[in-house]
Amino acid sequence: EADIYQTPRYLVIGTGKKITLECSQTMGHDKMYWYQQDPGMELHLIHYSYGVNSTEKGDLSSESTVSRIRTEHFPLTLESARPSHTSQYLCASSEEGPGETQYFGPGTRLLVL
Amino acid sequence: AQSVTQLGSHVSVSEGALVLLRCNYSSSVPPYLFWYVQYPNQGLQLLLKYTSAATLVKGINGFEAEFKKSETSFHLTKPSAHMSDAAEYFCAVSHANTGNQFYFGTGTSLTVIP
Numbered sequence: 001e002a003d004i005y006q007t008p009r010y011l012v013i014g015t016g017k018k019i020t021l022e023c024s025q026t027m028g029h030d031k032m033y034w035y036q037q038d039p040g041m042e043l044h045l046i047h048y049s050y051g052v053n054s055t056e057k058g059d060l061s062s063e064s065t066v067s068r069i070r071t072e073h074f075p076l077t078l079e080s081a082r083p084s085h086t087s088q089y090l091c092a093s094s095e096e097g098p099g100e101t102q103y104f105g106p107g108t109r110l111l112v113l
Numbered sequence: 114a115q116s117v118t119q120l121g122s123h124v125s126v127s128e129g130a131l132v133l134l135r136c137n138y139s140s141s142v143p144p145y146l147f148w149y150v151q152y153p154n155q156g157l158q159l160l161l162k163y164t165s166a167a168t169l170v171k172g173i174n175g176f177e178a179e180f181k182k183s184e185t186s187f188h189l190t191k192p193s194a195h196m197s198d199a200a201e202y203f204c205a206v207s208h209a210n211t212g213n214q215f216y217f218g219t220g221t222s223l224t225v226i227p
C-alpha cells in the first residue's frame with residue numbers, strides 16, 4: 001500500500017492569495033512529481049525532483065514553485081493565485097530507475113475565485 | 114517523442130459484459146506501459162504494468178492487458194464488468210531515456226450499466 005499524502009484535499013481561495021499545497025510520502029522514494037489534471041485532459045507534469053535539493057520544471061509551464069528540503073516532503077507554492085490556476089493537483093513518488101511505478105496521492109482540488 | 118492515445122473518451126458496458134479499453138503508444142525505444150484507475154475525488158491507483166517481461170500482464174481486480182509491439186498497443190480488458198469498475202482509466206508510457214517521466218493519455222471514462 002502506497003503511503004503518500006496531500007493536504008488540503010480541497011481549497012477555495014481568492015485571487016492574489018499565496019498558497020502552499022503539501023505532499024508527503026513515507027516510502028523513502030527519491031523521485032517526486034507534481035501533476036496538473038483538468039477534466040478530459042491528460043495529466044501534465046509541472047515539477048519533479050530527483051532527491052533533496054533537486055527540482056526541475058516539467059513539460060507544462062507553471063507559475064508555481066517547489067522545494068525539496070527533506071526526502072519525504074515536496075510542497076508546491078503559488079505566490080499569487082489566479083482563476084487560471086483552478087485545477088486538480090496530484091503529487092506522486094517513485095523509486096529511482098526505469099519502469100518504476102509512480103504512486104499517487106489523493107490530490108488537491110483548487111478553486112481560485 | 115513519446116505519446117499515448119486512448120481511443121474513446123467514454124465507454125459504456127453492461128454489467129457482466131467484456132470491458133475493452135484501448136491504448137496505443139508511440140515510442141522510439143522499448144517502452145514501459147502502465148494502466149491506472151482513478152475513482153472520483155481520488156488519486157491514481159496502479160492496475161498493472163508492462164516492463165518487458167511477459168507480454169500478457171495480469172493486474173488487480175481481474176484486469177489484464179497485452180503488449181503488442183507490432184500494433185504499438187496495450188489494450189486493457191476484463192472478461193466481466195462489475196458496477197465497481199466504473200471509473201476513469203489512464204494509460205501511460207515511460208522509458209529509460211526519459212528518467213522515468215510518464216506520458217499519460219487523456220483517459221477513458223467507463224460506465225457500467227446495471
